[in-house]
Amino acid sequence: MKKLTAAVALATSVIAGSAIADTVKIGYVTTLTTPAAIIGQDMQNGVNLAMKHLGGKAGPHDLEVIFADDGFAPDTGKQVTDRLVKQDNVDIVAGYIWSHVLLASRKSVLDNDKFLIISNAGPSPAAGKLCHEDQFSVGVQNDLGPMAMGDQMNAAGVKKLYIMAPNYAAGKDMVKGVERTFKGEIVGKDLTKWGKDAQLDFSAELAKAKASGAEAIWVFYPGAAAGAFIKQYQQAGLSESMPLYTSFTIDAISLPKLQGAGFTAALGSQTTQIWDPTIDNAANKKFVADFRAEYGHYPSYYGAQAYDTIKAIAAAVEAADGAKDRDAFRAAFKSADYDSVRGKYTYGNNNFPIQNLYLREFVEGSDGVWTSKIVGTVYEPGQDPYASECKLK
């Protein structure tokens, strides 16, 4: 019996060492139902394109992605995360659009010794007190984009500002971000209902904004709410009197719809972000071109972050020869040694990226399709303000 076991063990080790490496399983949590599924769809496309470019392999290791739907709700997000961790026994859980879903789900991943690679959500606690050696972000901490926006509005000479955002973890972070850097007076602020039954009719808020005497309005409305907001902003006749500054609102997801319905208020407005389809590097050109060829429209930053997530995981898996040697994987991931579509970046002590923030303006592209271009770099590079609260070195 002993001999047999030894023989089998020897045989398996020989096989594992040579031809067949372990498959690395990645659970990918995003939103595939509810109206917010348009974001999830873009991320799914980004993941699938990355898998295609990689040929489904990281070095000798096969990569397998299992998608899970968080239903735009923290409780569902936690459930599917538990399922990925316990039932599917994945090595890595990745994805997450929503900060409140991430905050509800992260413990399930980290307590079970899996890696958590966040594509988009960037709630302040995760970058600060709740940072973790197994938790990495490929996106950006929530406050940072709006902080850059605040600086940008200072530069544009805005003195009185009106603020609107959804009432959830990320909305509050973003508002805090603007307040951190904006030097003028904030004459009004609305936090609106968010989630599956989010408020999409902003008549009351826009009337208040109009009466407030603000010189500009800053909003954060991701996904489907973006289109609704821009339309009502234009219908309320604010586009002449109150310039629009946004964070994570107008993007490749809302632009085709806004263009289809002729809402020109979106053009010329500015935002700050870590990525843009025009960033000039080989990886980004290939990504944008192939994405457009495959899916017929520009990728959004959600798609770009999802693409980067898989590429970053693949690079770390290859360098650490799998995800089993945890120290090696951590070190490999933290080196961020892969061709990111945003260009090179590094990791801070809290495992959130230190990266450039670009000022993007929405324009009509040369082929008539509405898109964005970079008109400046606000932070070169920028780091979130919570890194000092994180105990990691």
Place this chain on the structure above:
Amino acid sequence: MDTTLLVVQGLNGLQLGLLLFLVASGLTLVFGILDFVNLAHGSLYMVGAFICASLTFYFDSFLIALVVSLPLIGIFGYLFEIIVARKLYERDHLDHVLGTFGAILVIDTVAHIIWGANGISVPLPDYLEGQVSLTSDIQIPVFRLLIIAAGLASAAGLFWMVNYTRLGMLIRAGASNRTMVSALGVDIKTLFSLVFAMGAVLAGLAGMLIAPITEASLGMGNNIIITAFVVIIVGGIGSMKGAFIAAIIIGVIDTLGRAFLDDIFALFMSSEAAENSAPAISSMLIYLLMASVLYFKPAGLFPPKVR
């Protein structure tokens, strides 16, 4: 707090209330007359929005699309009654809830397959895009005024129909005593189908009117259905007048709450506490109203006379 803003917000509240009325009137008819809990009523609202959105691009005109969509959503409601609802009348309310909840999932998924997850933005013709000045400093988007007009016209039409036509008489009779109506030889099946189709047209109209403001999107019906239930409970189940008044009250309370609650709270607490608590409280206001109505008048504000 100046009066101009108050008037504008009042109009916004009226507009929201009238949209709610369009959804709630169908719901209260079906609930009151057919004794049928239709959770999928919101799906009719969504389907109406999607049909109208698609046709807007087909005809290149929102108004033509609206006119063509109304009978289509009526037919959809009629078929829904025959295929789904009719089988459930004899069962108890829990089965209604389960059955129509299933219908929501099916309709949402089919809509997802047909129209995709993206949602559709509906373009308006230029003459509906601008602003009207009511006085020198009260301005309101033309389209919101159109919603108010359409809502009031529908309400007036319904009022006339329910009170002055034979169909309306049967509807009122059905709401009071269903068994007696059928015992008197009225073709109750056709009446039910008609009522259902009418509810579908009203809900669909609401969806079509909101689509150019927000957009036609999956799950939009599930957002409004909860509020519509609050409206019919406050108004009294089966009462058209109740649905109208409750819808306006709720629309105005919700809008004014969102608009002014933080200013009011700031009078007696720190501005930061006001900022944080106002959004939470304002989204609870209509439920607080419902709870107090249920406490003082369990049958709602205007219950139908005989049940």
